[in-house]
Amino acid sequence: MKLQHYLGGLEGLPEPLSLEKRVFVEDWEKRIFGIHVAMMGLSKHLDSALPAYPIADVPTTFKDEWTWASLRTGAEAMNPFDYFKFRYYEKWLGGISQFFVDQGYVTEEEIAAIIADPKDAPGGGDPAIDDQVIDYLRRGDSPRRDVAHPAFSVGQQVRIADLPAGAHTRLPGYLRARTGTVTRIFEGDYGYFVHTGDGIGDPMPIYIVEFTPEELWGVRAEPGANSLYAELFEAYLQPIEEDK
Incomplete structure (x- = not known):
């Protein structure tokens, strides 16, 4: 079991845990939350999470599954000391970025290039994808x-x-x-x-x-x-x- 799951009653942590109560500390964290929601709304798991979901009609080139479990697995794969060092949405950013690299959607070199020169970041958007994500949010995603x-x-x-x-x-x-x-x-x-x-x-x-x-x-x-x-x-x- 990974160290971060033993926090209850654990003694000798390097520093007091931060009990930050704000949902979003910085504006970019809202974007990370939105990216996660969009990935859920475009995920291949929808046809099993919502019976008879028209998964073939989802307008996207995203051909993988992305769920809360994917997000948590990415965070739990971090070195435990890095896990304690980063804030909540910093862990999300790391997990989502690593998923895109592992699945071949982007390379580490491409990410580094965009960080070095943000104006080269791809822009635009597809209204059909926006409609799909809104539809997902309205339908829900029940595990019952x-x-x-x-x-x-x-x-x-x-x-x-x-x-x-x-x-x-x-x-x-x-x-x-x-x-x-x-x-x-x-x-x-x-x-x-x-x-x-x-x-x-x-x-x-x-x-x-x-x-x-x-x-x-x-x-x-x-x-x-x-x-x-x-x-x-x-x-x-x-x-x-x-x-x-």
Whole structure:
């Protein structure tokens, strides 16, 4: 598991974490957010995310899938110390840029040339693509596939799995092998954008699990601290009986 997923209770970080509350710190960050949304609206995953979506009619030369999982995988692939150094949308910029390089849409040399002389950056736009992205935003992109079919019930104690790390995960490292209590089951079975290799991808229930500070941090838990609640896919939960 990558270091950045173990932040809960981690001691000895090189400097205090920044709790910046502004959504966008600089204007260019809005453009990065817009690029990500446009890529989602032009992605090949739409025909599975939205049944019967007319994917063949999407007016673009972008022939790849781009989802939230793609964005997160790019950020998680960073050196952990770089991950802590950069702000939120700086990580987005790195992940999106590397994706375009890896997929052959642009070279590192072309990016460097544009940085050196911004006036050479391509301009213009296609109104049909604008219409497509707006249509995507209106339709949405729901991961829900069915009503919930939970294997666990509210009030049940569960053990969190300790699965091999993959390129991307939705399981915080500090919850691994910990015991918690199910407090809510979401109404549907939900898929994830990709199969991560640690159990999620196909539709399954999602739970809210409560953890006490003592369970997570032992003697380091502060007196009077609140419980921690985590939203977890069913693949990350195990019955306590398996330990007996």
